[in-house]
Amino acid sequence: MSYILSEETQDIIEAVHEFCENEVKERAKEYDRTGEWPAELYEMGKEMQLHLMEVPEEQGGLGLDRLSTAAILEEMAKADAGFALTYGVSGMPLIPILKFGTKEQIEMVCSKMVEGSFGAFALTEPQAGSDAAAGKTTARKEGDEYILNGRKTFITNGGYAGIYVVTAMTDKSKGLKGMSAFIVEAGTPGFSSGNHEDKMGIRGSNTCDLVFEDCRIPAKNLLGKEGEGFKVAMQTLDVSRTYVGCMALGIAQRALEEAVAYAKERHQFKLLKNQPFI
Numbered sequence: 001m002s003y004i005l006s007e008e009t010q011d012i013i014e015a016v017h018e019f020c021e022n023e024v025k026e027r028a029k030e031y032d033r034t035g036e037w038p039a040e041l042y043e044m045g046k047e048m049q050l051h052l053m054e055v056p057e058e059q060g061g062l063g064l065d066r067l068s069t070a071a072i073l074e075e076m077a078k079a080d081a082g083f084a085l086t087y088g089v090s091g092m093p094l095i096p097i098l099k100f101g102t103k104e105q106i107e108m109v110c111s112k113m114v115e116g117s118f119g120a121f122a123l124t125e126p127q128a129g130s131d132a133a134a135g136k137t138t139a140r141k142e143g144d145e146y147i148l149n150g151r152k153t154f155i156t157n158g159g160y161a162g163i164y165v166v167t168a169m170t171d172k173s174k175g176l177k178g179m180s181a182f183i184v185e186a187g188t189p190g191f192s193s194g195n196h197e198d199k200m201g202i203r204g205s206n207t208c209d210l211v212f213e214d215c216r217i218p219a220k221n222l223l224g225k226e227g228e229g230f231k232v233a234m235q236t237l238d239v240s241r242t243y244v245g246c247m248a249l250g251i252a253q254r255a256l257e258e259a260v261a262y263a264k265e266r267h268q269f270k271l272l273k274n275q276p277f278i
Ligand SMILES: Cc1cc2nc3c(=O)[nH]c(=O)nc-3n(C[C@H](O)[C@H](O)[C@H](O)COP(=O)(O)OP(=O)(O)OC[C@H]3O[C@@H](n4cnc5c(N)ncnc54)[C@H](O)[C@@H]3O)c2cc1C
Pocket: 089, 120, 121, 122, 123, 124, 126, 128, 129, 130, 131, 153, 154, 155, 156, 157, 207
């Protein structure tokens, strides 16, 4: 694939490869066993600006295009899928914010990320997965604020992000057209993270519930227009699903490499080295 990637991207992939070989691969065994958030490792990744892949250059990020981001996530997933997912999802709120956000929103979110915040994207609810329209989280406008109430589930980086894009129903009677999207900052009163999922795999990635209890956010944090939330969500998933596919490719490549290496070192039936089986 190198022929379609810029020299800069290939250099980043090489640096990520080195980092993963030296720092991620060995630690992954331990944090995958314990399910603990490898804070120190993620701080090291931030020093490499891995959480800024899609933050535009003029906002202090790497400003990479989607192909480059996908190729880097594929490389990370060869070392550990949880590590890749954390950085992949961290950039997820930027997908809609760069498209639907105001200049002020873009500047606020990018500066938070440059300061070290991870991002998260919250659509799923206990009763609303594939059927996103069944979401029960509400956002009621009062003066120059929206008041959020409800619960999101399975949210990647949910317990550790600084910036969230959250969907909520502003008018339930309109179905999908009554959904809106909002930018919510960690630490906003009434917003907390709940149950942490003790997953079977990709355990270096944090997955948890988000709880909104009369959480007041400024009305200017509405992303796009009221009623555009489903469009915002689907256009975000159009991109992020391709990233998930690239991470799956990285996992498959590593599995193949490990299998080939093992097949080459394992001898059976007292065959002489290099002697063909048949
Ligand atoms: C590790 C992990 C991380 C995640 N991170 C995030 C995140 O960051 N943000 C977020 O918002 N969500 C996240 N999710 C949630 C994820 O998007 C949902 O799990 C997904 O939308 C599916 O929803 P569900 O789990 O409720 O399954 P369901 O929607 O209940 O689906 C169960 C099964 O039924 C099938 N099915 C559903 N509808 C139909 C239909 N109409 N016809 C036929 N078959 C159907 C599905 O294909 C699936 O096989 C994450 C999930 C996981 C496991």
